[in-house]
Structure formats: structure tokens, C-alpha cells
Amino acid sequence: MGENLGQGFARPPAEAVASVVGELAARFGNRLVTSQAVREQHANIVTGATNQPPDAVVFVQSTEEVADVVKLCAAWRVPVIPYGAGTSLEGHVNAPFGGVSIDLSAMNAVLAVHAEDLDCVVQPGVTRKQLNEHLRDSGLFFPIDPGADASLGGMASTRASGTNAVRYGTMRDNVLGLTVVTPAGEIVKTASRARKSSAGYDLTRLYIGAEGTLGVITELTLKLAGIPEAISAGVCPFPTVRAACDATIATIQTGLPVARIELLDAAQVRAVNAYSKLTLPETPLLFVEFHGTQAGVREQAERFGDIAAECDGGPFEWATKAEDRTRLWQARHDAYWAAIGLMPGKKGLSTDVCVPISRLADCVEETARDIEASGLIAPIVGHVGDGNFHTLPLFDPDDAEEVARVGAYVGRLVERAIAMEGTCTGEHGVGQGKAKYLPREFPPASIQLMRALKRSVDPLGIMNPGKIV
Numbered sequence: 001m002g003e004n005l006g007q008g009f010a011r012p013p014a015e016a017v018a019s020v021v022g023e024l025a026a027r028f029g030n031r032l033v034t035s036q037a038v039r040e041q042h043a044n045i046v047t048g049a050t051n052q053p054p055d056a057v058v059f060v061q062s063t064e065e066v067a068d069v070v071k072l073c074a075a076w077r078v079p080v081i082p083y084g085a086g087t088s089l090e091g092h093v094n095a096p097f098g099g100v101s102i103d104l105s106a107m108n109a110v111l112a113v114h115a116e117d118l119d120c121v122v123q124p125g126v127t128r129k130q131l132n133e134h135l136r137d138s139g140l141f142f143p144i145d146p147g148a149d150a151s152l153g154g155m156a157s158t159r160a161s162g163t164n165a166v167r168y169g170t171m172r173d174n175v176l177g178l179t180v181v182t183p184a185g186e187i188v189k190t191a192s193r194a195r196k197s198s199a200g201y202d203l204t205r206l207y208i209g210a211e212g213t214l215g216v217i218t219e220l221t222l223k224l225a226g227i228p229e230a231i232s233a234g235v236c237p238f239p240t241v242r243a244a245c246d247a248t249i250a251t252i253q254t255g256l257p258v259a260r261i262e263l264l265d266a267a268q269v270r271a272v273n274a275y276s277k278l279t280l281p282e283t284p285l286l287f288v289e290f291h292g293t294q295a296g297v298r299e300q301a302e303r304f305g306d307i308a309a310e311c312d313g314g315p316f317e318w319a320t321k322a323e324d325r326t327r328l329w330q331a332r333h334d335a336y337w338a339a340i341g342l343m344p345g346k347k348g349l350s351t352d353v354c355v356p357i358s359r360l361a362d363c364v365e366e367t368a369r370d371i372e373a374s375g376l377i378a379p380i381v382g383h384v385g386d387g388n389f390h391t392l393p394l395f396d397p398d399d400a401e402e403v404a405r406v407g408a409y410v411g412r413l414v415e416r417a418i419a420m421e422g423t424c425t426g427e428h429g430v431g432q433g434k435a436k437y438l439p440r441e442f443p444p445a446s447i448q449l450m451r452a453l454k455r456s457v458d459p460l461g462i463m464n465p466g467k468i469v
Contacts, residue, residue: 009465016076031059042101054095063218071185082212084154090431096466124153140224143168147333153217158429159209166385167259179219183458212464228291233325234318237281244284245361247311260289261385268379275338276331339379339392346394353417354388354426388426
């Protein structure tokens with residue numbers, strides 16, 4: 001079946017690809033695109049990973065069309081790569097074996113909102129901002145906020161989380177059910193709209209975080225939350241990253257119901273100030289937000305200020321004006337582009353790890369020392385309320401020594417997190433970039449079970465091959 005590229009999958013022969021592309025062109029007309037620019041756009045474009053474009057891109061508009069594409073690809077054993085908004089960071093949308101990229105962006109309808117049940121049904125191309133704009137007048141919102149305006153299908157596929165996860169959980173906690181097209185082209189539903197069920201295997205969780213390797217998500221039923229009566233956000237400086245992490249740990253362990261608590265190290269604050277035209281103190285900072293009643297958020301903010309002072313931090317300056325909060329969190333969401341601006345012309349390798357909250361200070365502090373010893377510029381920013389933080393080493397992709405130094409640093413970061421009973425990725429997912437670390441995190445029997453699941457669900461190996469296991 002062609003050149004074997006590893007992981008049990010072989011690149012399909014050119015005639016198979018040509019047959020699939022020809023049949024798709026006849027079926028979809030100008031919604032089947034083979035131009036180099038569009039194909040490259042549908043491969044990795046965000047980070048330093050190599051761009052590996054598919055052979056063709058098909059723009060689908062319904063679950064039935066997805067099923068038709070998958071059935072055709074299965075008949076010829078041609079790879080299928082689901083594509084949402086393309087914001088993933090570990091090469092999830094790359095096509096190392098070629099194949100067909102299924103672009104789901106036109107499947108962007110909010111199908112139903114059940115306000116009385118606090119849930120909604122959406123197509124996978126709906127983005128989080130689009131959904132919240134649709135919900136604006138209902139008094140409800142979808143709380144998962146990874147920063148980028150990612151598609152909800154992609155967020156489920158990578159088990160995304162973000163700044164609100166410490167209060168509202170991750171995508172795993174906020175998806176009630178899915179409609180999925182299997183690798184055989186069959187359409188399945190994983191659950192009802194009921195808030196809990198003891199019926200059968202938990203198929204919903206099987207697909208959340210599967211990164212398109214087990215099927216294509218074409219519909220999602222999501223939990224919603226009520227928009228809080230009052231929101232308070234603010235910034236608190238600290239003398240060191242350890243002091244900021246210690247304040248975070250104390251905040252969580254005392255049960256203070258913080259909605260967001262984000263760490264920026266001094267390098268990231270410098271970048272944010274330059275990019276977002278702010279004047280934040282260029283020292284480790286915590287961005288904090290509380291949700292609740294007017295009296296409740298005031299009390300919570302005051303209590304956090306006391307905790308910060310006990311950890312040599314402060315003063316904690318907080319505000320309830322929507323425009324002030326928006327500017328603050330937009331600056332946090334622009335952290336990636338701000339960090340890139342520290343060294344124009346260089347690329348950034350965005351990576352993340354997650355550790356138990358009790359080991360957070362140790363992991364961040366050791367990572368900061370590692371960055372300094374390595375001579376790298378690698379700002380740290382993180383959703384530290386759940387032990388998850390990110391780092392963005394900047395490098396010249398044409399400098400082999402610098403590339404190797406960054407690779408070694410990322411390897412040490414992952415080893416450090418795993419040694420502290422953490423994980424190689426808290427929210428970016430595995431994709432291509434973190435696949436080599438899974439055997440460090442899981443025992444061989446666990447890896448074999450994952451591979452057995454993949455073979456059982458996708459015996460031809462056509463669904464997003466080259467990712468995870």
C-alpha cells in the first residue's frame with residue numbers, strides 16, 4: 001500500500017489518492033480544493049512544527065457529507081484529518097501521510113438552546129466567541145476559554161480548558177453528548193441530554209481528547225452556566241514566581257472560589273506591556289477573577305489580598321468595570337503574540353505541563369532556573385489554579401544548535417513534570433509533538449490498551465494517523 005512511515009500506517013499510493021480526489025471533486029465541486037496555499041493553511045501553521053499539508057481539503061456542510069467523505073476515504077484507505085479553526089499547538093492538523101482534510105468551519109450553527117436545562121446543541125465549527133455572542137441575551141454563557149477563538153469541535157477533540165477551568169472545569173466536564181462519524185462512515189450518538197446516566201460505556205469521554213483519531217465530531221451538546229451577578233478581576237505582583245505559586249496554592253487549599261488565577265513571569269509581563277500598551281509592574285504577577293454576588297466577590301477579593309500579603313505579594317488592585325476586565329484578559333489572551341514580539345523574526349514553541357497543585361511552586365521555580373541556565377528566552381504563563389502552566393521558548397528554526405537546545409529544554413520540562421506525578425500536557429494535547437513522551441507518563445500496558453482501542457475503532461488506521469499512539 002505504499003511507503004511505510006511508521007505507527008502501523010502506510011502512505012496510500014498516488015492512484016488511490018487521485019481516485020478519492022476525483023470522486024470528491026465530482027461530488028463537492030468547488031468545495032474540494034487542492035491548491036498549495038489552501039492545503040498548507042490546513043496543516044500546522046501556529047508553532048515551529050513542520051508544515052505537512054494534506055492532498056486535498058473538502059469543505060463540508062452536514063454530518064451526512066462528513067459520513068460520505070469518510071466512507072470514500074475508507075474504501076481507498078486514504079487518511080482523514082478533521083480540521084476546525086487550526087489553533088491547535090502540537091501538530092494535530094498535520095497530514096504526515098497525506099490524505100483529505102475535512103474542514104468543518106461551515107458547520108457553524110447553534111442548533112438549539114435549552115435555557116431551562118442549562119445546555120445547548122451546536123455544530124463543531126461554532127467558535128466559543130460565536131456561541132457566547134449567541135447566548136448573550138439569555139443570561140447564560142459557555143465558560144471554557146482557551147484564549148484563542150477555537151472551534152468547539154476542536155476544543156472537545158483536544159480536551160481543551162483555559163483560564164476558567166479552576167472553577168468551571170475543562171471540556172471533559174462540560175460536554176454532555178456528541179454526534180460522531182466513525183472511521184467506517186457510520187453516524188453515532190454518544191449520549192442523551194440527561195445530566196447523568198449509568199447506561200453503557202461512556203462513549204462521550206472516549207472521543208473527548210481523542211484528537212480526531214477515532215472519528216469526526218459533527219455535533220456537541222454542551223453544559224451552560226449562568227452569567228454571574230458580579231465579576232471582580234485584578235492584578236497582584238509578587239517578588240518571585242515561588243511566592244506567586246505559594247499564594248495560588250493557599251488560595252485553592254483554603255477553598256476560596258476563584259474563577260481564574262493566571263501566572264505571568266517577569267519576562268511575560270514585559271512582553272505584555274510592550275504588546276498591549278500596559279504599564280504593569282514587571283515582576284511575577286497573578287491575574288485573578290472572582291464570580292458571584294456583589295458582596296461575595298468583594299469578600300473574596302479582600303480575602304485573596306490577605307493571602308497575597310502573607311506570601312509577600314501585593315498590593316492586590318481589583319476592579320469591577322467590564323472595560324477594565326476586558327482589557328486585562330485580552331492582554332492575557334494575547335500572551336503568545338506578545339512573547340513572540342520579544343524577539344522578532346524568531347519562532348516560538350508553545351508547550352505546557354500540569355502537576356499536582358502542591359508541586360506547582362517547585363515545578364515553576366525549577367523551570368525558571370532551567371530557562372536561565374539554558375540561556376533561552378522562554379516566558380512562563382499559566383492556569384496555575386489547576387497546576388497547569390505554559391512556556392514559550394523562542395528560537396531560530398535555521399539555527400540547529402538553538403533548535404537542539406530548545407528541544408532538550410522541553411524534554412527536561414516534561415521529565416520534571418512527570419517526576420512530580422504530573423502530565424506532559426495539561427491542555428494542548430498530544431498530537432505529534434508530545435507523542436514520544438506518552439511512554440514516559442504511562443506504563444506499557446496503558447499504551448498497549450490505547451493502541452488496542454485505536455485498532456478496534458479504526459482498524460484501517462485512516463483517522464488522523466501519526467497522532468497520539
